[in-house]
Every structure is written in structure tokens, then in C-alpha cells.
Amino acid sequence: MARTADYRSAFDVIGPIMVGPSSSHTAGAVRIGSAARTVLGTEPEKIHISYYESFAETHLGHGTDLAIIAGLLDFDPEDPRVKTSIEIAKEKGIDIEFVEETGTSIGDHPNTALVKLDAGDKHVEVLGNSIGGGTIKLRSIHINGACVVMNHTLPLIVLYGDSPIAEFNSCIARMFDLGVKVNEEIKSNYNDHHLIAIQLYKPIKLETYEALKKEYPNIEFANII
Known part of the structure; x- marks a missing residue:
């Protein structure tokens, strides 16, 4: 559960305007994807996404796949293209894989995704939690083998x-x-x-x-x- 200190304004608690049924599974997922895209610094050529616990159980029904790919394509949560993001990514020739992991979340939160990206000779991994209201926490960032571990919004x-x-x-x-x-x-x-x-x-x-x-x-x- 998110702590009050994890939210910086009332807008973080209420949540954003978005396309989709859930701020945690849609808006938060877009932002996890966007964070990973920002670390990579360009559009990915390969995408591998591992889901844990609640994300693994409900990602299809809640549109999490569409949302996280939308973030990786640099779309905002309210962008109508969120609904067709996977189709758009495939048209661009981007290789996409989703994996439903079993067992306890490696991110200590039920709404956790591990996003692995490749573009050229750069490999990036971002582990993120969607903690509600469209707010996310990043738990680790890897770039070409270097890694920082955190627990930060x-x-x-x-x-x-x-x-x-x-x-x-x-x-x-x-x-x-x-x-x-x-x-x-x-x-x-x-x-x-x-x-x-x-x-x-x-x-x-x-x-x-x-x-x-x-x-x-x-x-x-x-x-x-």
C-alpha cells in the first residue's frame, strides 16, 4: 500500500485523466513504460515485459499491455492511441513479449512490471510499481550492466x-x-x-x-x- 508521503499533491491521489478502467493498471502502467523509454533515450527495438502478482493476473482485462506499450511509444495516459498502441508498435517492427511471472513480486508490490528494452547496443531494465492514482515508484534501473536500486517516486x-x-x-x-x-x-x-x-x-x-x-x-x- 502506498504511503501518504509517496503522493506529492491531491492530483496524485485523485488520479489523472486517462484512457482505461484503472489508474493503477492503466495510467500507472503508461508511466512505467514512459520511464523506461526515457532511460533508454530512444524508441526500443525489442521489448520484454514481466508482470508480477496483480499485474500478472489482470493485465489483459485492465489494458495494462496497451498502457505500458503506449508509454514506451511516448504516448500520454490520455492519448487515444493508447487503445491501439500494440498494433502501432508492431507496425513499427518492434518485437514485443509479455510474461506472467509466478510467485512473489520482486518489486515488493502487487502491481509490478519489469521492463527490458534493447535499441542498438544499449540494454535497459526498469523495475516499477504502480501504487495508485497514476503514481509510480521505480525500484531499480539497469543500463548495460550497471544497476541502481531504489524505492522512489x-x-x-x-x-x-x-x-x-x-x-x-x-x-x-x-x-x-x-x-x-x-x-x-x-x-x-x-x-x-x-x-x-x-x-x-x-x-x-x-x-x-x-x-x-x-x-x-x-x-x-x-x-x-
């Missing part, structure tokens, strides 16, 4: 690349200089590639985000909101 900034850790630390310090309100940093390293997830108290301003990307061109950024 959005917004999140994700940094990735093979630049020296000093450059990443400089980028984070610059965020503070620019007034970005950081709640927590989670860091990982794999094969000389750094992966850092930064939970924010509120979404970063677009002009600030673009300025950071320009100032640190050797770091890959993902702004998950």
Missing part, C-alpha cells in the same frame, strides 16, 4: 556514461548551484561506466536541464517526471 534524474566520476560529481554540484532540490543520490559503477539516479523534490526546470546537458555533453541524461 518521481521525479528522477538519471546520469550515465564512462566519464570520470569527478565529472559526474561536478555535474551534481552544478545542480545544487542552479537551485535544483536534490533528495537523494544513488550511485553505481560497472565496467568503468557510472550510473547515478538522483531523486528530486520537484521537477527540474527545462532551461536548467538543457543547460546541464550542454555543460556536460559526455554524460547521458534522462529526466523522468
Whole structure:
């Protein structure tokens, strides 16, 4: 069950305008897909989605498949194309696989999806919970073997690349200089590639985000909101 602290406004509790029967199984699923797409940074070529517990039992009837693919295609929850997202993805030649996992959720929540994506030489895995009202929590992010484990609602900034850790630390310090309100940093390293997830108290301003990307061109950024 979601805690009050997991919701940042009354709109998170009431839920969004959306296409579909359930904010958890539709709007939340769209946002899990959207988060994974944002981390990948482009349209996926291959999609593998594992469902756990409630998602595994009800994804067909509640339109979760359509919703999560819609997010991966960069559609909003209220976009009418949500209803035909799988057809659209297949027309684009995207390979899609859904798996109903048995046993206890690896995300410690009944509405859990593990999204695995491939595009070119980049492999991404995002584990997410849909906790109600269209709100999601991310539990882990993998990029090409590097992994950060968390238990956070959005917004999140994700940094990735093979630049020296000093450059990443400089980028984070610059965020503070620019007034970005950081709640927590989670860091990982794999094969000389750094992966850092930064939970924010509120979404970063677009002009600030673009300025950071320009100032640190050797770091890959993902702004998950």
C-alpha cells in the first residue's frame, strides 16, 4: 500500500485523466513504460515485459499491455492511441513479449512490471510499481550492466556514461548551484561506466536541464517526471 508521503499533491491521489478502467493498471502502467523509454533515450527495438502478482493476473482485462506499450511509444495516459498502441508498435517492427511471472513480486508490490528494452547496443531494465492514482515508484534501473536500486517516486534524474566520476560529481554540484532540490543520490559503477539516479523534490526546470546537458555533453541524461 502506498504511503501518504509517496503522493506529492491531491492530483496524485485523485488520479489523472486517462484512457482505461484503472489508474493503477492503466495510467500507472503508461508511466512505467514512459520511464523506461526515457532511460533508454530512444524508441526500443525489442521489448520484454514481466508482470508480477496483480499485474500478472489482470493485465489483459485492465489494458495494462496497451498502457505500458503506449508509454514506451511516448504516448500520454490520455492519448487515444493508447487503445491501439500494440498494433502501432508492431507496425513499427518492434518485437514485443509479455510474461506472467509466478510467485512473489520482486518489486515488493502487487502491481509490478519489469521492463527490458534493447535499441542498438544499449540494454535497459526498469523495475516499477504502480501504487495508485497514476503514481509510480521505480525500484531499480539497469543500463548495460550497471544497476541502481531504489524505492522512489518521481521525479528522477538519471546520469550515465564512462566519464570520470569527478565529472559526474561536478555535474551534481552544478545542480545544487542552479537551485535544483536534490533528495537523494544513488550511485553505481560497472565496467568503468557510472550510473547515478538522483531523486528530486520537484521537477527540474527545462532551461536548467538543457543547460546541464550542454555543460556536460559526455554524460547521458534522462529526466523522468
